[in-house]
Each structure stands twice: as structure tokens, then as C-alpha cells.
Amino acid sequence: MENSFYRSRIIIGSPMVGFYRYKDVFQIYPSDELPLPVSGQPITIEYNDKYRLKTDVEEKRNVFEEGYGHLDFLNELIALLQIAANSPCDLIRNELNIRPGVQEKIDGFRDVSSLGLLELSNERIFYRQNPGSLFVALQKQTDEFLDNYFRLNESERNRVSSTLLLHQKMRKIILISASMGLVGMISSIENLVYFQGEREGFVVELCSECSTERYKVTGRFMKFMKKHSEKKLSEKLGVKGSYITNPDYSNGKVDDIIRELYTQRSKIAHAGKILELDRKLSEFSMKDVMLFNEVEALTRIAIFSFLINYDFSLSGKAY
Structure with missing residues (x-):
């Protein structure tokens, strides 16, 4: 599957400073748009749909023949981020819609190196969630965590992603x-x-x-x-x-x-x-x-x- 990049805005539970990029899979950084009236901080995520979990189900498309499959990968990345960042993460969506619309397609990741790297912490995973006014940080072993996840074969990833998605949604429930x-x-x-x-x-x-x-x-x-x-x-x-x-x-x-x-x-x-x-x-x-x-x-x-x-x-x- 060829590289196919998208850009979306999601929300995270604490303010974020700096950026984090995982290989050519995805990157996150603070949103440069005005905050929305939602609970949490808006951040930008850019992701490569090449790494979407493959399924036998035909991809849903709109009248313009734009596919919705990248939303499934976005959903998966949000669940991974909530674990690694130990901070609530979610989609920004219109509650009147069943699902978000097709996201912005881009040529590649934006150069955000001037923002500096997001903080990595060896203790982040152990905190009880909602750590007050702390800025967003990722667990120091996040690369290893993601390496193992994306190394899973299709059957394994299907099973493990079920746990990730359920856990992420229970935080909202x-x-x-x-x-x-x-x-x-x-x-x-x-x-x-x-x-x-x-x-x-x-x-x-x-x-x-x-x-x-x-x-x-x-x-x-x-x-x-x-x-x-x-x-x-x-x-x-x-x-x-x-x-x-x-x-x-x-x-x-x-x-x-x-x-x-x-x-x-x-x-x-x-x-x-x-x-x-x-x-x-x-x-x-x-x-x-x-x-x-x-x-x-x-x-x-x-x-x-x-x-x-x-x-x-x-x-x-x-x-």
C-alpha cells in the first residue's frame, strides 16, 4: 500500500508543548487553530494511511469517491496515544453526525521541528490519570511500545486493537x-x-x-x-x-x-x-x-x- 497522508484535529486532556513523530506513521503537535468549545486541548495529528489495519470489508466512500478508511486508523492511533500519554484523547466531531467526515489529505508531514521535541517521562505511565496542570508527556518507552504494536501480524493486531479501543472508550463512559x-x-x-x-x-x-x-x-x-x-x-x-x-x-x-x-x-x-x-x-x-x-x-x-x-x-x- 502506498503512502497516503491525512491531517486531523483531535483533543487531548492537557496542554501540549513540542511535537512527537513516530517514524513515517504519524506525528502530533499543538494545533495552530483556535480552540473549540470542547473539553480538552486541540492538537494536530498527521498520519500515514499506509499503516491502516487491512480488512476484507470494502471501504466506505462518499459521492465524490473519497474513502473513509483512514478514519479507522485515526481511531486506532487515538487509542494508542491515550495509553502512551496517559491523558484522555478523543476525536473532535459533530455529535449530530454518525461519524466524522473525510479528513484533509496532505502531501506529507509538516516540518514542525522548530517546536522542539515533546517531553518523554519514565514515570508517566504510573500516574493516576488527570495529573493536574502537567503538560502532555509521553512514556519514555513509547517508541518501543509502538514498535511492538506495528510489528504484530494482522490477526494479533486485530485482537490487541480491540483491547485498546475498548479501554479508550471506557474512559469516556x-x-x-x-x-x-x-x-x-x-x-x-x-x-x-x-x-x-x-x-x-x-x-x-x-x-x-x-x-x-x-x-x-x-x-x-x-x-x-x-x-x-x-x-x-x-x-x-x-x-x-x-x-x-x-x-x-x-x-x-x-x-x-x-x-x-x-x-x-x-x-x-x-x-x-x-x-x-x-x-x-x-x-x-x-x-x-x-x-x-x-x-x-x-x-x-x-x-x-x-x-x-x-x-x-x-x-x-x-x-
């Missing part, structure tokens, strides 16, 4: 329903748990009494989260003093924290025990807010860790 946002973020990790099981040849056992399939979901989820925990990643990156767990959780063992999060998810999904944030308008417990922040942080860290530590020796196996 919390504004409507904190309970469903929590369930969705846990589900985004469950997708990786099942995917990794398929790659490693996990065999589903049958119950000897009723022949029900036993996926051992809870145990496998906990094992995955422990392997890709905040503490494990901080040790791998050599970041001391950055195990920034909320004080309400910092005294507990990792296993206990993960079990609590998964149990809360099950209570919401199966027993209707939604968070007070969704039930009451008059008051709510700050514990619910801290719970969601913990879920968002630990699942985001796990996704980043999963890709940083991706085992390519299992690629190409049947799954």
Missing part, C-alpha cells in the same frame, strides 16, 4: 456510568487474557459432573495482572519510588487488590451492585472515585506492559 466504565476496562484485559491463553495453547477443561467448560477466568485474570502489575513494570523500567498506588490500596498485597477489583466487576455485572456514583445524585462515596482511578491505572499499565513484553516467539501459531 465513566462520565455517563462509572459502573459500566469499570466493567468495560476489566473486560478489555479479559480479552488479552483469553488471547494470551490461545497463544500459549490453554486447554479448556470440562467439569466431571456437568461437563460445563471451565475457563478458570478469575485465576488467569489475576495471574495476568500480577505479571503485568505496576510494581513489576516499575522494576523493569528501573523507576524507583514510582509505585504510585492510591493510599487506600497501597497497604494491600497485589493479589488482594486485583481480586477486589475483579470481585467488584462481577458484583456490578452479575448482581446489579452498581457504584454509588451511578445510583445517587445527592451524595456518593469518594471510595468509588478512587476505585475507578485504580482500575483505569492498573489496566492501562497492564496493556502497556503486555506490549512492551510481547512474546513474538508465539506469533504465527494457530489461535
